[in-house]
Amino acid sequence: MFSDHRLVAFETIVIKEVRRFTRIWLQTLLPPVITISLYFVIFGNLVGSRIGEMGGYRYMEFIVPGLIMMAVIQNSYSNVVSSFFSQKFQRSVEELLVAPVPNYVILSGYIAGGMARGLCVGLIVTLMSLFFADLGIHSLLITISVVLLTSLVFSLGGFINAVFANNFDDISIIPTFVLTPLIYLGGVFYSIELLPPFWRVVSQLNPIFYMVNTFRYGILGTSDIDVAWAFTMLCLFVIVLYGGCIWLLRRGTGVRS
Amino acid sequence: MTVAISVSNLQKRYASGTMALKGISLEVEQGDFFALLGPNGAGKSTFIGIVSTLVTRSGGRVRVFGRDVDTHVYQTKLDLGVVPQEINFSQFEKVGDVVRTQAGYYGLPRKLAAGRSEKYLRQLGLWEKRNDRSRSLSGGMKRRMMIARALVHEPRLLILDEPTAGVDIELRRSMWNFLLEINRAGTTIILTTHYLEEAEQLCRNIAIIDEGRIIENTSMKKLLLELDTHAFILDSDATLDGEVNIDEPGLSLRKIDSHSIEAVLSGGRDINSAIAALDRLGIRIISMRNKANRLEQLFLSRLRGKGNGEVEG
Numbered sequence: 001m002f003s004d005h006r007l008v009a010f011e012t013i014v015i016k017e018v019r020r021f022t023r024i025w026l027q028t029l030l031p032p033v034i035t036i037s038l039y040f041v042i043f044g045n046l047v048g049s050r051i052g053e054m055g056g057y058r059y060m061e062f063i064v065p066g067l068i069m070m071a072v073i074q075n076s077y078s079n080v081v082s083s084f085f086s087q088k089f090q091r092s093v094e095e096l097l098v099a100p101v102p103n104y105v106i107l108s109g110y111i112a113g114g115m116a117r118g119l120c121v122g123l124i125v126t127l128m129s130l131f132f133a134d135l136g137i138h139s140l141l142i143t144i145s146v147v148l149l150t151s152l153v154f155s156l157g158g159f160i161n162a163v164f165a166n167n168f169d170d171i172s173i174i175p176t177f178v179l180t181p182l183i184y185l186g187g188v189f190y191s192i193e194l195l196p197p198f199w200r201v202v203s204q205l206n207p208i209f210y211m212v213n214t215f216r217y218g219i220l221g222t223s224d225i226d227v228a229w230a231f232t233m234l235c236l237f238v239i240v241l242y243g244g245c246i247w248l249l250r251r252g253t254g255v256r257s
Numbered sequence: 258m259t260v261a262i263s264v265s266n267l268q269k270r271y272a273s274g275t276m277a278l279k280g281i282s283l284e285v286e287q288g289d290f291f292a293l294l295g296p297n298g299a300g301k302s303t304f305i306g307i308v309s310t311l312v313t314r315s316g317g318r319v320r321v322f323g324r325d326v327d328t329h330v331y332q333t334k335l336d337l338g339v340v341p342q343e344i345n346f347s348q349f350e351k352v353g354d355v356v357r358t359q360a361g362y363y364g365l366p367r368k369l370a371a372g373r374s375e376k377y378l379r380q381l382g383l384w385e386k387r388n389d390r391s392r393s394l395s396g397g398m399k400r401r402m403m404i405a406r407a408l409v410h411e412p413r414l415l416i417l418d419e420p421t422a423g424v425d426i427e428l429r430r431s432m433w434n435f436l437l438e439i440n441r442a443g444t445t446i447i448l449t450t451h452y453l454e455e456a457e458q459l460c461r462n463i464a465i466i467d468e469g470r471i472i473e474n475t476s477m478k479k480l481l482l483e484l485d486t487h488a489f490i491l492d493s494d495a496t497l498d499g500e501v502n503i504d505e506p507g508l509s510l511r512k513i514d515s516h517s518i519e520a521v522l523s524g525g526r527d528i529n530s531a532i533a534a535l536d537r538l539g540i541r542i543i544s545m546r547n548k549a550n551r552l553e554q555l556f557l558s559r560l561r562g563k564g565n566g567e568v569e570g
C-alpha cells in the first residue's frame with residue numbers, strides 16, 4: 001500500500017497520535033475505563049442480579065460485549081475528532097499539508113491513531129470485565145474483525161466531523177446528540193425482543209445495533225441479527241466514509257483557504 | 258541560470274470575495290536572495306500560501322525549479338521550505354518532537370531525522386530547549402524553531418514570511434548572518450519583511466507588491482540608485498554652539514542635537530560639498546552614517562504614486 005517516504009510519513013503520524021493520547025491519558029484513557037467499570041458494578045452486579053437473564057445469559061454477560069463496543073466506538077471517534085480538530089485549530093495541520101504526504105496517507109495516519117486508542121481502551125475494558133464475568137469466545141475471527149471494522153468506521157466518522165468543525169462545540173455535538181443515543185438504543189443494555197414490534201423495527205435502522213450484536217455473537221454465540229448482513233453493512237460504511245474523507249481532503253475543505 | 262520559482266498571472270479570490278492577488282508574475286533565480294515587500298494586506302502571505310499549497314489559487318500557474326506544482330507534487334514540495342508568518346505548530350509538543358515530526362512527514366528515516374533536527378536546532382541555538390514544550394519558548398525562539406523546522410529536509414528554496422517580526426536587534430543580526438550563510442551555501446531565499454533595512458542588507462533583488470499587484474520588480478542596487486535623495490547623520494567632535502542651517506540647491510544641513518547634523522543631498526550633490534560647507538563654519542566631522550532608510554522613502558513614494566508606471570513580471 002505504501003512505499004518508502006509515504007511509509008515513514010504514515011509512521012510519523014501514528015507515533016505522534018499515540019504520543020498525544022498517552023501524554024494526556026488522564027483525559028483519554030482513564031475516564032472511559034472508570035465509566036465502563038461503573039457500568040459493570042452498577043448495572044452488571046447490583047441491578048443485574050435482580051434482572052436475572054437477558055437473551056439467555058446472565059445480565060452481566062449480556063452487557064459486557066455492548067460496553068466494550070461502546071468504549072471502542074466512543075474512543076475511536078473522539079480521538080480522531082479532537083486530534084484533527086486541534087491540529088486545525090492550532091494550524092499545525094499545515095505541517096502536514098506543506099509536506100509531500102498524499103491525502104490517503106494523512107487519512108490513514110489519523111485513522112490508525114483513532115483505532116489505536118479505541119482498541120487500547122477496548123482492551124483495558126475487556127481486561128476489567130474479566131473481574132466481573134466469565135467470557136468465553138465463540139468466534140475469535142468474528143470478534144476481532146467486527147471490533148476492527150467498527151473502530152475503523154468511527155475513526156473515519158470522527159475525521160469527517162473534524163473537517164467540518166469550526167469550534168470546540170462542533171466536536172461534541174455529534175458524540176452527544178447522535179452517537180450516545182444510538183449506542184444506548186443499540187441493544188447494549190437490552191435485547192430487542194423486549195421491545196414492542198414498532199420499536200423493534202426502529203432499532204433495526206440503527207447501525208450500532210448491528211455492530212453490538214455481531215460482537216456479542218462473536219463472544220457469546222447468540223445474536224438478534226444476521227451476522228453476514230452486519231459485515232456487509234460495515235464494509236459499505238467503510239467504503240463510503242473513506243471515499244468521503246478523501247474527497248474532502250482533496251477539496252481542502254476546512255484546511256486550505 | 259535555473260529559475261528557482263516562476264509564477265505567472267497568479268490570482269486569488271478568497272471565499273469572502275477579497276481579490277488578494279490580481280495577476281502576479283514573478284521569477285526568482287536559483288541562488289538569489291529575494292525580498293518581497295509591501296504594506297499590510299498587499300497579498301504577500303497569500304502568494305506564499307499558494308506556493309506552499311495552503312491556499313488554493315483562482316488562476317495562474319506556479320513552477321518550482323522548472324516543475325509545475327500541480328503535476329510534480331512530491332518533488333516541488335521537497336524543494337520548498339516555508340517559515341510562515343503565524344505560528345503553526347502544536348503548542349503541546351516538545352521542540353525536538355516538532356522538528357523531528359516534520360522531518361518524518363518529508364519521509365526522512367528516523368535516524369536521519371534525528372540527526373538533521375539536532376543540526377538545525379543547534380545552528381539556531383535551540384538545542385538546549387529540545388525537551389521543552391514549544392509553547393514555553395519566547396516569541397523569537399518560536400520563530401527560530403520554525404526556521405529549523407523548515408530546513409530539516411534541506412530544501413533548495415526557502416521562503417520566510419516576516420521571519421524577524423518581533424525579534425530583538427541582536428538576534429535579528431544573527432538571524433541575518435545565518436540566512437546569508439545558507440544562501441551562500443546555495444539555498445535560494447525569498448523573504449517578506451516590513452523592516453526595509455533588512456531587505457537592503459540582505460537581498461539582491463526585490464519586488465514590491467501592493468493591493469495584489471506587483472508595482473516594482475528590480476535589483477536592489479538599481480532601486481537604490483533611483484533614489485536621488487540621500488540623508489546622512491554627521492557627528493562633530495566638539496559641542497555645536499551656534500545654529501547650523503544651510504539651505505542651498507541640492508544640499509541642506511540642519512543641526513539635530515548638540516553633536517550631530519543631518520545632511521540631505523539631492524540632484525547629484527556629493528557628501529564632500531556638505532563637509533566643505535561645515536568646514537567653512539569651523540565644524541569638524543568625525544563620523545557619519547546613513548540616516549535610516551532610503552528604501553523606506555522610496556517605498557512610500559512608490560505607493561503614493563500607485564498606478565503610475567506599473568510593472569508587470
Ligand SMILES: Nc1ncnc2c1ncn2[C@@H]1O[C@H](COP(=O)(O)OP(=O)(O)OP(=O)(O)O)[C@@H](O)[C@H]1O
Binds near residue numbers: 276298300342
Ligand atoms: N483566509 C482569508 N480569507 C479571506 N481573506 C483573506 C484571507 N487571508 C487573507 N485575506 C485577505 O487577502 C488580502 C491579502 O492578505 P495577505 O495576508 O496576503 O497580506 P500580506 O501582504 O501578507 O499582509 P501582512 O503584511 O499584514 O502580513 C487581505 O485583504 C486579507 O484581508
Ligand SMILES: [Mg+2]
Binds near residue numbers: 302303342418
Ligand atoms: Mg502576511
